[in-house]
Amino acid sequence: MKIGFNKGGLTIDGKMFNPLDLSVDGHGIETDGDLPNVEPFECLENLSAARGEGATRLDQIRALRSVLRR
Structure with a gap:
């Protein structure tokens, strides 16, 4: 698995x-909303x-919260 960040x-x-x-066991939920832009670094x-x-x-916990707020 390769994880990457780009402008998108x-x-x-x-x-x-x-x-x-x-998606779990063939059933899924999808959104069509745009994700907010985040600064990967x-x-x-x-x-x-x-x-x-x-x-x-x-x-x-504070570090996780700072990332999840976005």
């Missing part, structure tokens, strides 16, 4: 990824800061 957003295996589209920065040795569980 997040890609997985070269295909655009929309986290609001969900800012997201990666926040997530990588939560992986440090001194990071507490609260720091990790």
Whole structure:
């Protein structure tokens, strides 16, 4: 699996990824709304800061919340 960022957003295996589209056992939900633009390096920065040795569980939760707010 290859994960990438480009100007259009997040890609997985070269295909655009929309986290609001969900499929389980052949049943799915799809959205036609546009995702908000995010700064990929800012997201990666926040997530990588939560992986440090001194990071507490609260720091990790805050990092996830900062990414999910978008």
